[in-house]
Amino acid sequence: MFLAWNEIKKNKLRFTLITGVLMLVSYLVFFLSGLATGLESLNRESVDKWEATAIILTEESDKSLPQSSMTLDELNGVDAKESAVIGQINAIAANGDQKNNVSIFGIEKDEFIMPNVTEGKEFSNTNEVIASDSLKEDGFKLGDNLQLSSTEERLTIVGFTDEARFNGAPVLYGDLSTFHRVKYGEAAELNADQINGIVVRTDGLSSITQNDALEVSEIETFIRNLPGYTEQNLTLNFMIYFLFAISSVIVAIFLYVLTVQKISMFGVMKAQGISNRYLSQSVIAQTFILAAIGVTVGFVLTLISGAFLPSAVPVSFDLATMILYGLILIIVAILGAVFSVLTIVKIDPLKAIGG
Amino acid sequence: MAILELNQVKKSFGTGHKKVEALKETNFQANKGELVAVIGPSGSGKSTFLTIAGGLQTPSSGDIIINNQNLTALNEKKRSKIRLKEIGFILQSSNLIPFLTVDMQMKLLDKVKKGNMTKEELEQLYEDLGIGDLRSKYPVDLSGGERQRAAIAKALYSNPSIILADEPTASLDSDRAYEVMELLKSETKNKNTTTIVVTHDIRLIGYCDKVYNMTDGVLTLEKEKQAVE
Ligand SMILES: Nc1ncnc2c1ncn2[C@@H]1O[C@H](COP(=O)(O)OP(=O)(O)O)[C@@H](O)[C@H]1O
Ligand SMILES: [Mg+2]
Numbered sequence: 001m002f003l004a005w006n007e008i009k010k011n012k013l014r015f016t017l018i019t020g021v022l023m024l025v026s027y028l029v030f031f032l033s034g035l036a037t038g039l040e041s042l043n044r045e046s047v048d049k050w051e052a053t054a055i056i057l058t059e060e061s062d063k064s065l066p067q068s069s070m071t072l073d074e075l076n077g078v079d080a081k082e083s084a085v086i087g088q089i090n091a092i093a094a095n096g097d098q099k100n101n102v103s104i105f106g107i108e109k110d111e112f113i114m115p116n117v118t119e120g121k122e123f124s125n126t127n128e129v130i131a132s133d134s135l136k137e138d139g140f141k142l143g144d145n146l147q148l149s150s151t152e153e154r155l156t157i158v159g160f161t162d163e164a165r166f167n168g169a170p171v172l173y174g175d176l177s178t179f180h181r182v183k184y185g186e187a188a189e190l191n192a193d194q195i196n197g198i199v200v201r202t203d204g205l206s207s208i209t210q211n212d213a214l215e216v217s218e219i220e221t222f223i224r225n226l227p228g229y230t231e232q233n234l235t236l237n238f239m240i241y242f243l244f245a246i247s248s249v250i251v252a253i254f255l256y257v258l259t260v261q262k263i264s265m266f267g268v269m270k271a272q273g274i275s276n277r278y279l280s281q282s283v284i285a286q287t288f289i290l291a292a293i294g295v296t297v298g299f300v301l302t303l304i305s306g307a308f309l310p311s312a313v314p315v316s317f318d319l320a321t322m323i324l325y326g327l328i329l330i331i332v333a334i335l336g337a338v339f340s341v342l343t344i345v346k347i348d349p350l351k352a353i354g355g
Numbered sequence: 356m357a358i359l360e361l362n363q364v365k366k367s368f369g370t371g372h373k374k375v376e377a378l379k380e381t382n383f384q385a386n387k388g389e390l391v392a393v394i395g396p397s398g399s400g401k402s403t404f405l406t407i408a409g410g411l412q413t414p415s416s417g418d419i420i421i422n423n424q425n426l427t428a429l430n431e432k433k434r435s436k437i438r439l440k441e442i443g444f445i446l447q448s449s450n451l452i453p454f455l456t457v458d459m460q461m462k463l464l465d466k467v468k469k470g471n472m473t474k475e476e477l478e479q480l481y482e483d484l485g486i487g488d489l490r491s492k493y494p495v496d497l498s499g500g501e502r503q504r505a506a507i508a509k510a511l512y513s514n515p516s517i518i519l520a521d522e523p524t525a526s527l528d529s530d531r532a533y534e535v536m537e538l539l540k541s542e543t544k545n546k547n548t549t550t551i552v553v554t555h556d557i558r559l560i561g562y563c564d565k566v567y568n569m570t571d572g573v574l575t576l577e578k579e580k581q582a583v584e
Contacts, residue, residue: 002466003452010454010493268450271411273439274467275432350411 003279004286015290018254022294023301025247026329029240030302033321036236038314043232044223045163046105046132046171050084050113054205055222056198059215063225065196066090070214072193077211080200084111087179087195090169092149098139103169104129104155106179106195113199115173120159126177130159132170137311146172153181167226240325244332251287251336259283259340263347271349280341284334291333295326357384357420358516358549359408364417366403377403378414379572385517390543391551392560394577395569401553402521404574408551409442409519410434422516439468443510445520450506451494457505458490461512472512484508484538500531507535511542518543518550524559536562 008015056078061068065088075085087106092099107113109122115130120142123129131140135157140146146155155172164171176195180188200208200216208216217225224230259266266279299322306317366378377400385391395401406412408419410426419426421441426434444450451460464471472480481487484504494502503523510518520539524532536552540562543550552563560566566578 002463003455006459007454265452268446269452270435271409271438271444271446272450273435273437273442274463275435275439278467350406 001282001285003282004289008286008289014258018251019290019294019297021250021254022247022291022329022333023298025243025250026295026298026326027301029243029325029329030298030317030322031305031315032236032240032243033325034302034306034315034317036233036240037318037321038316039232039236040229041163041316042165042314043167043226043229046103046166047219047223049115049163050199050219051201052084052113052199052219053080053201053203054199054208054216054218056200056209056214056216057196057222059213061215063215063217063222064227065222068196070195070197072195074195074209074211074214075198077209078198078200080202080208082112082201084108084113084199085176085195086113086197086199087176087183088166088197089179089183091151091182093140093146093155093172094148095140095144095146100135100138100140101169102131102135102172103166104172104174104179104182105166106174106176109175112201115161115164117159118162120157123158123174123178126175126181127153127155128158129155129172129174129178130161131157131172132164133160133162134165135170136160138170148182151182151185153185155182167229244328247329248332248336251291251333252339255283255287255337255340256343259343263343264351266344266347267349267351270347276345279344283337283340283344287334287337288330291330295329299326356387358387358422359383359385359551360418360420361408362418362420364407364414364419366400366407366412366414376572378407378574381417381574383408383567383574385549385551387516387549388544388547389549389564390540390562391549392563392566393551393553393569393574394555394557394560394566396555399569400572400574401555401569403572404569405519405521405551405553409444409517410438439513440470441516443513443515443518445503445507445510445518445523451502451509453494456491456493457486457497457508460505460509464509464513468513470514472514477512480508480511483541500527500534503527503531503535504538507538511546514546516548518548520550520552522554522556523552524554524556529558532556532559 057063057065057068058070072085075083085108089104091102091104093102117130118133140157142157144157146157148155155174155178180191180194184191202208205216205218269279303317306315309315361381361383364378364381367374367376369375381404393401393404407414410419413427421437424437426437452463455463461477481490484507486501486504486508489497489501489505497505524535527535536559539550539552542548564580565576568575568577
């Protein structure tokens with residue numbers, strides 16, 4: 001630490017620059033991880049809220065809730081501790097001023113996917129809905145009479161619930177008859193037994209249904225198959241992993257150049273009898289100091305700028321993930337120092353004497 | 356009493372017709388309290404001799420014995436420890452760390468080894484070397500002579516039993532060169548250590564107890580103090 005710290009103090013500009021670069025890289029990493037977490041919740045928070053084990057959809061639908069179609073009768077063949085039926089349709093909802101994408105969930109009030117109400121009350125009549133509270137930020141409020149695209153039906157917001165977004169759209173929860181009216185209009189009566197899927201809570205997956213036309217998907221599998229979900233995550237995670245590699249390479253190059261400049265100095269110290277171990281530890285310590293400062297400042301800046309972001313930006317910071325990524329950044333920076341350590345170990349003290 | 360011994364030491368570089376015998380068979384002894392000069396033309400093998408004596412390179416054959424330890428049998432890690440403990444190198448170019456003040460150069464030694472000079476001894480050393488006012492300066496702010504004196508302070512601070520100096524006065528003007536030799540001499544006498552100075556400057560040999568000549572890898576004793584006086 002003695003050598004490491006004194007060198008940093010004497011060469012402030014140089015080390016401030018590299019710390020600045022590390023800070024920017026970690027800022028970007030933290031921000032992307034926030035974006036990944038934010039986009040994930042945008043897609044899955046309503047499903048996570050069910051705390052379900054699996055979802056039963058038709059085999060043909062290929063794990064897509066809107067594409068799956070079955071009747072309430074299928075419930076009879078389902079062997080699970082708890083089950084809940086769901087009908088789902090996407091629509092555009094307008095309250096006169098605002099328009100928004102929504103996902104309408106038709107459910108049974110007494111089943112476990114019925115959401116809690118954070119404001120207002122539960123739906124009790126047809127065409128009453130509990131809306132995702134994210135709609136409040138878009139200008140929707142209790143009592144709003146919603147006009148829907150593709151149907152004459154109008155829905156009334158009687159309550160709000162939290163964590164209710166599905167595949168990018170805020171959810172409107174109503175009862176099955178509401179769902180049928182939105183989906184089938186005049187033919188609602190005829191299609192009163194139509195649903196999209198059955199959500200279950202149970203222990204084993206294998207024995208849930210014997211019906212070959214149905215497919216049981218674990219919730220995590222179902223989420224991964226939401227349109228765009230996996231692609232989005234892969235893209236963002238790829239960028240993050242790439243940034244890890246970049247910061248390692250930046251540190252490696254920077255330290256390597258510094259080390260090469262100091263070869264004769266290291267040689268002198270080695271001639272003097274100072275061990276490779278001491279010199280290597282000093283380089284590692286230096287890298288740790290630089291990376292720790294860079295990452296910490298990046299972390300703080302991320303949190304500060306996160307607080308000022310408009311709510312439309314889907315960023316949500318998960319501290320555990322950020323700390324993990326911060327540690328990874330410090331570790332890859334230290335890996336970058338390995339080149340320099342190898343260089344130091346190879347320096348022949350004799351050369352430094354310049355016989 | 357011999358603190359440093361070279362027994363039948365040879366060093367050659369390369370093989371076949373390109374082979375250079377930098378050091379022909381050499382037997383050498385240095386005792387406590389002795390200031391020894393090795394003079395000779397450039398390329399004659401002086402540095403090779405000094406670096407082998409200091410355990411910085413291994414001989415092709417023969418033994419180096421420092422303070423009763425045979426270096427030839429040891430690996431670089433162990434030789435490095437012996438260098439740290441027993442030897443103070445003073446190099447042609449200053450061997451100071453650029454980002455440490457004069458004081459910190461000494462502190463670095465405290466970090467890596469025990470048995471260095473006490474605070475009082477260091478004060479005395481600074482005073483003897485006339486660098487007391489320079490202790491919080493960085494090497495870049497020192498003149499060539501000041502740097503060389505700081506480097507000497509660093510070599511002496513660790514209380515080495517042997518000081519090996521390779522052309523320590525090469526970058527200094529005559530007055531400074533004499534000053535440095537005077538210092539080395541008094542340190543050697545006061546601390547009863549052994550100092551070997553490699554130089555091609557024959558004006559410096561008057562300070563030395565023994566003078567060896569190196570010619571084409573052959574080391575011969577030229578003068579002993581009695582003869583000089
Ligand atoms: N590492 C080496 N490889 C090959 N030849 C060397 C090496 N070191 C020294 N020599 C040769 O050994 C001879 C003695 O060199 P050196 O000890 O440096 O002489 P001096 O210090 O007296 O100028 C020279 O001919 C030099 O070219
Ligand atoms: Mg030489």
